[in-house]
Amino acid sequence: MSDGMEGVVPETPHLLLNDDHSMVRVEGLHKWFGTNHVLKGIDLSMPQGDVLVVIGPSGSGKSTLLRCVNLLEVPSQGSVWFGGRNICDIRTNLNEVRTHIGIVFQAYNLFPHKSVSQNITMALERVLRLPRGEATERAMEQLRHVGLENKADAYPGQLSGGQQQRVAIARALAMKPRVMLFDEVTSALDPELVKEVLDVMTQLAKEGMTMMVVTHEMGFAREVGKRMIFMDDGVILEDGDPREMFTQPKHPRLQQFFSQIL
Amino acid sequence: MASASATVAVAEQPPDTRGPSAPLPRGVLALGTAALGLVLIGTVTIQIWFAVAGGALTNACVEKGLTHYDPASGNGIKGAEGICHMVTALRSGAESAALWGGIALGVIALAIGFRVYRRMDTVRRREQAVAGAVLGVQGAVLGAFLLWFRSTDTVFAFVRNFLNFTPLRPYQKAFFVGAKNTVELAAVGEIGGIIIGLTLAMFILSSRRVVRAPARVYINFFRGTPLIWQLSFFYFALSLGLGLHLGAYIVAMIVFSLNTGAYASEVFRAGIQSIERGQIEAARGLGFSYLQAMRFCIVPQAVRRVIPPLLNEFVILIKDTSLVIVLGLLATQYDLYSTAQNAYSDTFYASSFVAAAIGYLVVTLPMIGVVNKVERRLRSGLVGIGGQAGM
Numbered sequence: 192m193s194d195g196m197e198g199v200v201p202e203t204p205h206l207l208l209n210d211d212h213s214m215v216r217v218e219g220l221h222k223w224f225g226t227n228h229v230l231k232g233i234d235l236s237m238p239q240g241d242v243l244v245v246i247g248p249s250g251s252g253k254s255t256l257l258r259c260v261n262l263l264e265v266p267s268q269g270s271v272w273f274g275g276r277n278i279c280d281i282r283t284n285l286n287e288v289r290t291h292i293g294i295v296f297q298a299y300n301l302f303p304h305k306s307v308s309q310n311i312t313m314a315l316e317r318v319l320r321l322p323r324g325e326a327t328e329r330a331m332e333q334l335r336h337v338g339l340e341n342k343a344d345a346y347p348g349q350l351s352g353g354q355q356q357r358v359a360i361a362r363a364l365a366m367k368p369r370v371m372l373f374d375e376v377t378s379a380l381d382p383e384l385v386k387e388v389l390d391v392m393t394q395l396a397k398e399g400m401t402m403m404v405v406t407h408e409m410g411f412a413r414e415v416g417k418r419m420i421f422m423d424d425g426v427i428l429e430d431g432d433p434r435e436m437f438t439q440p441k442h443p444r445l446q447q448f449f450s451q452i453l
Numbered sequence: 454m455a456s457a458s459a460t461v462a463v464a465e466q467p468p469d470t471r472g473p474s475a476p477l478p479r480g481v482l483a484l485g486t487a488a489l490g491l492v493l494i495g496t497v498t499i500q501i502w503f504a505v506a507g508g509a510l511t512n513a514c515v516e517k518g519l520t521h522y523d524p525a526s527g528n529g530i531k532g533a534e535g536i537c538h539m540v541t542a543l544r545s546g547a548e549s550a551a552l553w554g555g556i557a558l559g560v561i562a563l564a565i566g567f568r569v570y571r572r573m574d575t576v577r578r579r580e581q582a583v584a585g586a587v588l589g590v591q592g593a594v595l596g597a598f599l600l601w602f603r604s605t606d607t608v609f610a611f612v613r614n615f616l617n618f619t620p621l622r623p624y625q626k627a628f629f630v631g632a633k634n635t636v637e638l639a640a641v642g643e644i645g646g647i648i649i650g651l652t653l654a655m656f657i658l659s660s661r662r663v664v665r666a667p668a669r670v671y672i673n674f675f676r677g678t679p680l681i682w683q684l685s686f687f688y689f690a691l692s693l694g695l696g697l698h699l700g701a702y703i704v705a706m707i708v709f710s711l712n713t714g715a716y717a718s719e720v721f722r723a724g725i726q727s728i729e730r731g732q733i734e735a736a737r738g739l740g741f742s743y744l745q746a747m748r749f750c751i752v753p754q755a756v757r758r759v760i761p762p763l764l765n766e767f768v769i770l771i772k773d774t775s776l777v778i779v780l781g782l783l784a785t786q787y788d789l790y791s792t793a794q795n796a797y798s799d800t801f802y803a804s805s806f807v808a809a810a811i812g813y814l815v816v817t818l819p820m821i822g823v824v825n826k827v828e829r830r831l832r833s834g835l836v837g838i839g840g841q842a843g844m
Contacts, residue, residue, distance in 0.1 A: 300735035302732065314736075
């Protein structure tokens with residue numbers, strides 16, 4: 192990983208698409224953790240505005256795949272394309288790339304020593320180098336978006352899980368990313384708090400955000416997803432329209448998966 | 454939304470569920486308290502009484518060789534009257550009454566408390582009966598010890614050597630300077646150590662072996678050799694041997710910083726590693742570089758967690774500064790221990806070490822108190838890592 196701020200590729204990736212006009216493309220992706228082969232050759236392409244839902248049993252490699260898209264996990268083999276370049280190239284300025292790819296985690300991962308608004312403005316000021324006033328303005332705008340503008344001065348520890356997760360979404364959105372990655376963002380929430388987070392994500396999908404969503408929320412997958420992939424044991428077993436996959440799952444493993452959870 | 458406003462509610466006191474008391478257990482508690490109080494407060498009061506009353510040397514004292522000090526001839530024993538008053542007070546009838554009374558009350562409290570505590574039907578009653586019996590034992594044991602001790606001949610030598618501060622009067626100022634130097638050496642060492650330690654922690658957390666290796670060598674060296682060796686080597690071998698001629702005091706400050714840095718780096722490393730992985734992932738995911746993530750997200754959180762162990766290091770360093778005695782400091786640079794050692798070799802009164810101990814405790818006890826308090830608050834989660842509860 193390179194820490195330098197100078198971009199090797201001069202183009203501005205936030206204006207560019209990949210050669211095949213996709214926003215994100217994953218090619219022949221393999222990932223080993225030690226001797227554990229987690230991803231076994233993933234090929235995937237996401238056009239702009241896509242809402243891609245990833246489902247599958249735990250340990251199937253869904254989260255790892257998602258984390259490979261912004262290189263929080265470095266692929267062992269294969270390539271990830273974003274903004275017209277292969278970001279697995281070690282000369283890539285990943286810090287710059289990651290400002291265009293928002294990510295939200297299962298455990299919220301808000302910074303507990305910073306207030307809600309500071310959680311959002313920190314990256315705006317330190318990474319995007321926005322002046323403080325502008326950063327605060329953007330933070331408030333995003334907090335309004337997720338319905339939490341009255342919590343700007345609260346600390347994460349004072350918020351419910353659902354509120355923390357909405358702040359985390361606002362924090363990612365404030366960077367004005369081109370793609371949003373959601374890693375099981377409702378799995379740690381009490382059932383009654385899930386809806387407020389899913390509502391924000393549904394709204395975001397309607398606004399045309401390109402999203403990759405790893406989730407166990409089948410209702411959300413069916414209603415909001417434009418495309419769904421089913422993963423098991425490190426490979427994509429089925430790829431298609433969510434409604435079709437729910438009503439007529441083709442792969443026997445998917446049929447078995449649905450019979451277990453639905 | 455549901456639990457949003459519940460977090461800032463004023464803490465309500467939990468109800469006292471220990472139940473009511475009763476005359477019997479309360480009486481046992483009073484007896485036990487009286488036993489220990491009689492021995493402790495009685496002895497102290499009688500000592501003050503005899504000290505204030507003053508008076509000439511008694512025959513018993515003169516027999517034991519305590520003679521009045523004559524400044525002109527230098528004959529006699531400095532502080533002889535004070536020694537005599539202490540021993541006389543300890544052997545007085547009033548002290549006998551206090552000690553025997555304390556022992557008697559203690560035994561009674563123990564006997565009753567031990568018999569009845571099992572029958573008590575509320576927590577408060579049982580705890581009072583047990584506490585009374587335990588206090589009674591403490592009073593009786595302490596009273597018996599003093600009773601035996603005052604009857605021995607050693608008591609004269611003990612008081613004369615350890616509790617006779619009169620001969621130390623000329624060193625009074627030296628002790629205060631010593632205390633100042635001790636705190637100064639430790640404070641500079643700790644601050645230097647924190648800076649070195651944080652830097653080293655960054656190195657040993659690096660994913661690159663070539664960065665980690667030199668930091669490891671440094672840490673292992675300073676943790677693996679005695680501090681006294683480091684002081685000697687840096688002063689005699691490096692400073693004097695190479696003709697750098699840094700003063701011993703300066704060398705001591707440098708060595709304490711280098712040494713504390715090695716230990717503090719491990720404290721910082723553990724603190725940084727204790728921050729959940731998700732924090733750095735969130736920061737990197739937002740586009741922070743590794744160093745930015747450390748600086749703005751990880752280290753500020755880790756620092757709060759390592760305050761207690763760092764204060765502990767400080768307490769250890771305060772005591773370790775006594776090793777500067779090997780360097781041959783100027784008299785104005787003496788730390789507490791050197792001052793005591795110096796006063797002892799001049800006067801041959803071990804009271805100087807008692808004085809030094811008091812000096813060390815005056816500095817370290819409040820620090821230990823702070824460590825315990827911070828640790829309790831961190832554990833209880835009150836401080837949180839957020840700023841809401843203040844810190």
